Amino acid sequence: MFVLDGVTKYYRDVRGVEEISLTIRQGEFLGLVGPNGSGKSTLLKIMLGLLRPNSGRILFNGEPVDDRGWRELRRRIGYMPERISFYDNLTGLETLRLFARIKGCEVDETVKRLLPGDALRRRVGGYSKGMRQRLNLAQALMGTPDILVLDEPTSGLDPSGRLEFYSLIEEIREQRVLTVVLSTHLLAEVEERVDRVVIMRDGRIKAEGSITELYKRLNLPLKVYITVKGRDTVLEDLLRLEGARGLLYKNGYLIAEVPPERKMSLLGLLMEKRERFEDIEITEPSLEEVFFGIH
Amino acid sequence: MVFTEATRAMAWKELTDKMRNRWVLLVAFTFLLFTLMIAYFGAAPAGVTGFRRMETTLASLTSLVSFFIPLMALTLGGGIIADERERGTLELLLASPMSATEFIVGKFLGLLVAMTLAVTVGVGAGAGLLSIKTGVEGMLTFVRFLVNCIILGLIFLSISLFVSVLLYERSRVVAFTVLIWLFYTILYDLGVIGIVLITKGEIGMGPFTALLLLNPVDVFRLLNFLGIGEFRLILGLTAVEFPEFINTTFLLGVSLVWLGVPILGTLLLFRRRYQ
Numbered sequence: 001m002f003v004l005d006g007v008t009k010y011y012r013d014v015r016g017v018e019e020i021s022l023t024i025r026q027g028e029f030l031g032l033v034g035p036n037g038s039g040k041s042t043l044l045k046i047m048l049g050l051l052r053p054n055s056g057r058i059l060f061n062g063e064p065v066d067d068r069g070w071r072e073l074r075r076r077i078g079y080m081p082e083r084i085s086f087y088d089n090l091t092g093l094e095t096l097r098l099f100a101r102i103k104g105c106e107v108d109e110t111v112k113r114l115l116p117g118d119a120l121r122r123r124v125g126g127y128s129k130g131m132r133q134r135l136n137l138a139q140a141l142m143g144t145p146d147i148l149v150l151d152e153p154t155s156g157l158d159p160s161g162r163l164e165f166y167s168l169i170e171e172i173r174e175q176r177v178l179t180v181v182l183s184t185h186l187l188a189e190v191e192e193r194v195d196r197v198v199i200m201r202d203g204r205i206k207a208e209g210s211i212t213e214l215y216k217r218l219n220l221p222l223k224v225y226i227t228v229k230g231r232d233t234v235l236e237d238l239l240r241l242e243g244a245r246g247l248l249y250k251n252g253y254l255i256a257e258v259p260p261e262r263k264m265s266l267l268g269l270l271m272e273k274r275e276r277f278e279d280i281e282i283t284e285p286s287l288e289e290v291f292f293g294i295h
Numbered sequence: 296m297v298f299t300e301a302t303r304a305m306a307w308k309e310l311t312d313k314m315r316n317r318w319v320l321l322v323a324f325t326f327l328l329f330t331l332m333i334a335y336f337g338a339a340p341a342g343v344t345g346f347r348r349m350e351t352t353l354a355s356l357t358s359l360v361s362f363f364i365p366l367m368a369l370t371l372g373g374g375i376i377a378d379e380r381e382r383g384t385l386e387l388l389l390a391s392p393m394s395a396t397e398f399i400v401g402k403f404l405g406l407l408v409a410m411t412l413a414v415t416v417g418v419g420a421g422a423g424l425l426s427i428k429t430g431v432e433g434m435l436t437f438v439r440f441l442v443n444c445i446i447l448g449l450i451f452l453s454i455s456l457f458v459s460v461l462l463y464e465r466s467r468v469v470a471f472t473v474l475i476w477l478f479y480t481i482l483y484d485l486g487v488i489g490i491v492l493i494t495k496g497e498i499g500m501g502p503f504t505a506l507l508l509l510n511p512v513d514v515f516r517l518l519n520f521l522g523i524g525e526f527r528l529i530l531g532l533t534a535v536e537f538p539e540f541i542n543t544t545f546l547l548g549v550s551l552v553w554l555g556v557p558i559l560g561t562l563l564l565f566r567r568r569y570q
Contacts, residue, residue: 084383089315101304
């Protein structure tokens with residue numbers, strides 16, 4: 001268990017993070033989200049021991065981490081930085097061996113499998129962005145870390161590259177207990193994968209919890225998208241539901257918001273009038289809406 | 296613990312990098328070319344060409360390498376932090392179990408081997424070719440000269456590491472290393488000559504020697520001057536008498552201080568800044 005207890009970091013007079021208390025449980029997939037300058041990177045650097053907080057404590061498995069403790073702790077943390085190009089003159093395998101020697105471990109077969117074909121023998125200078133990210137993940141996974149810290153791991157990857165990346169992570173998590181801390185501004189990535197989200201803004205934690213908990217806490221409305229057959233009075237019918245609000249009604253296309261507690265009434269109404277619709281779609285609020293709903 | 300597996304890994308990476316990007320080959324070739332050109336054309340101003348004795352060649356080569364080696368060493372080490380930052384590997388290395396000392400010492404060792412290899416192969420090959428013409432006489436002098444060259448390179452390599460950690464932005468590092476190079480190879484000696492002229496030669500041998508010891512390039516020149524038999528004669532400086540304590544051992548000690556202080560400064564600054 002990794003605990004940040006009242007951690008504060010200022011860069012001279014500028015606040016990096018303030019009074020951050022966070023417990024990361026073993027095997028948890030934690031998403032750290034927030035806009036640029038929200039303190040995510042500062043928090044990650046503190047977690048990696050790259051920055052010393054002005055105040056507060058860091059505990060690992062109940063023990064405060066001191067100067068010597070960091071060195072030991074770093075053996076148990078795999079870090080995948082956002083922007084890295086590695087050494088162009090080394091091959092993939094040489095790069096992995098270099099980091100293995102630094103970490104005091106071996107390059108095992110599981111890690112090697114992340115670089116398919118002849119990638120291990122080729123120089124990194126000729127790698128694609130996707131292949132560099134695989135190499136980045138491979139070095140982070142060396143030494144079988146307990147915690148994997150991912151900083152914007154899919155930035156610059158195309159959608160298939162992103163899917164592939166997260167499937168790799170899932171595959172590894174199926175094989176062993178691995179705590180993952182993912183920092184990203186791509187909310188859709190977090191939404192589908194993490195156990196818990198921490199939303200940061202202005203160096204502080206604004207909200208934390210599972211996605212479902214955050215939805216409940218904010219009580220964000222459901223969105224209803226309806227295409228009606230010709231002219232219809234469906235909007236008036238919808239707006240009779242308590243708390244409902246019309247957003248758009250134009251050329252037979254309707255968008256409305258309905259409070260989550262009116263979900264069953266909404267479904268009843270829609271079933272009753274189903275003959276009058278060409279298409280219906282109901283969506284739960286997205287993490288993006290949660291993110292912007294938190295002030 | 297300094298010479299750990301992590302230190303050796305960093306040293307190996309630096310050496311491999313400098314071998315594969317052909318830095319070692321390029322510098323070795325340049326030294327070979329310099330050595331052969333100086334050996335053949337060194338006496339051209341006097342209207343003579345052709346291969347001369349080893350000691351005569353080395354005396355001429357001293358002037359050239361006292362400019363070239365500092366420049367080479369400063370450019371070699373000046374970018375170590377900027378390069379790692381630009382690649383994004385600095386943060387990753389700092390987040391690894393490797394300590395700041397292992398990182399700096401590993402980098403220094405790797406560059407040290409690369410530079411020693413380049414100088415030894417380049418000057419060595421030149422001297423080897425020269426010995427075919429002039430015989431093996433003077434080879435001991437050559438080895439002394441080579442060691443002095445390597446010491447000069449190491450001093451400027453350690454200065455470049457300090458600059459690299461101090462400034463860490465490539466453009467500032469480049470500007471500052473050029474300034475350091477100009478200062479130690481040209482401006483400093485002009486300043487010393489200026490002082491001698493202003494004082495009308497009354498500065499005294501003690502302060503004059505002290506001024507020379509404050510410049511590692513002058514320490515290198517003194518090492519060759521005192522350590523290589525015919526330098527005084529060749530350079531026309533037989534009348535110059537330095538204080539008694541100025542001998543090879545003392546100058547090697549001064550070189551060690553010049554080597555150690557920037558390295559120590561680099562370690563302290565790096566630890567303070569990054570750990």
